[in-house]
Amino acid sequence: xxxxxxxxxxxxxxxxxxxxxxxxxxxxxxxxxxxxxxxxxxxxxxxxxxxxxxxxxxxxxxxxxxxxxxxxxxxxxxxxxxxxxxxxxxxxxxxxxxxxxxxxxxxxxxxxxxxxxxxxxxxxxxxxxxxxxxxxxxxxxxxxxxxxxxxxxxxxxxxxxxxxxxxxxxxxxxxxxxxxxxxxxxxxxxxxxxxxxxxxxxxxxxxxxxxxxxxxx
Numbered sequence: 001x002x003x004x005x006x007x008x009x010x011x012x013x014x015x016x017x018x019x020x021x022x023x024x025x026x027x028x029x030x031x032x033x034x035x036x037x038x039x040x041x042x043x044x045x046x047x048x049x050x051x052x053x054x055x056x057x058x059x060x061x062x063x064x065x066x067x068x069x070x071x072x073x074x075x076x077x078x079x080x081x082x083x084x085x086x087x088x089x090x091x092x093x094x095x096x097x098x099x100x101x102x103x104x105x106x107x108x109x110x111x112x113x114x115x116x117x118x119x120x121x122x123x124x125x126x127x128x129x130x131x132x133x134x135x136x137x138x139x140x141x142x143x144x145x146x147x148x149x150x151x152x153x154x155x156x157x158x159x160x161x162x163x164x165x166x167x168x169x170x171x172x173x174x175x176x177x178x179x180x181x182x183x184x185x186x187x188x189x190x191x192x193x194x195x196x197x198x199x200x201x202x203x204x205x206x207x208x209x210x211x212x213x214x215x216x217x
Contacts, residue, residue: 005206006064006216015202018157020194026153027184028128029070030109031141032121037103042125042144045104049080057102058082059093063214067093069205070106070127070150072212077145097121108152109134109183126183127151133180153187153201155194 012018031042039045049056060068063086075082085102087093090111097105098120109126113134116123125141126132127150141148176186189197209215 005202005209006214008215014157015195015199017160019160020191020198021156021158022191023153023155023187023189023194023197025179025184026128026151026187027179027182028109028126028132028140028151029067029106030112030116030126030138030183031070031074031104031106031124032097032112032116033104033124034097034100034102035119035122036100037122039124040122042139042141045124046078046080046144049078049082053081054083056080056082056104057085059085059087059096059102059105061090061093061107062086062088064209064216066150066152067106067108069208071104073150073208074106074141074145074148076208076211077148094121106150113183132183133185134183153197155187155189155198 031045033039033045039048058071060071062068063084067090068084068086071082071084074080082104085096087096090107093105094107094112094115096102098115104124106127109132112121115121116135116138123135123138125139125144126135127141127148129140129142129149131138131140141150179185
């Protein structure tokens with residue numbers, strides 16, 4: 001959904017050329033802060049950022065990544081001015097946060113959940129609409145910023161005209177439990193509903209990408 005706008009020279013169109021088969025899973029990002037950051041909640045974070053415009057640095061794995069755009073969407077919806085600091089991958093972005101070179105970051109929950117559990121990083125919120133089963137005490141951003149929701153999702157598509165069937169294995173309780181343990185969730189939609197979801201996500205991220213005027217090099 002991001003790539004459809006971010007990469008402007010694709011020789012195919014996701015919505016026109018790819019038939020949705022089924023969504024499979026999705027996971028939230030985690031809005032994290034260095035433990036020394038003075039704000040400990042999303043409302044405190046918003047207040048602090050508004051009182052210190054342009055002085056809060058936000059790391060990401062790179063321009064156009066879901067971590068980057070999750071932060072940009074938060075900036076737009078919360079009305080705050082954060083400075084984006086792109087790194088060459090998730091590891092360096094988290095290392096900068098752990099070391100205090102930046103104040104906040106929005107990595108995937110699976111990649112950062114152990115840092116939250118051990119207290120090495122402060123989990124301000126998760127970016128899904130609901131709280132994550134793995135971290136029920138951490139709120140969602142949407143509890144404070146109405147309508148905010150960001151998830152990284154995975155699904156199956158095929159060239160149009162190919163006969164496909166939905167994988168019934170998504171109903172397996174063991175799979176659901178394993179995904180929940182690291183912050184993910186089964187995300188099973190019918191082909192029609194998955195197609196609508198893809199179109200909605202493409203429109204949503206297209207607006208963010210156009211608003212901040214970025215594109216793949």
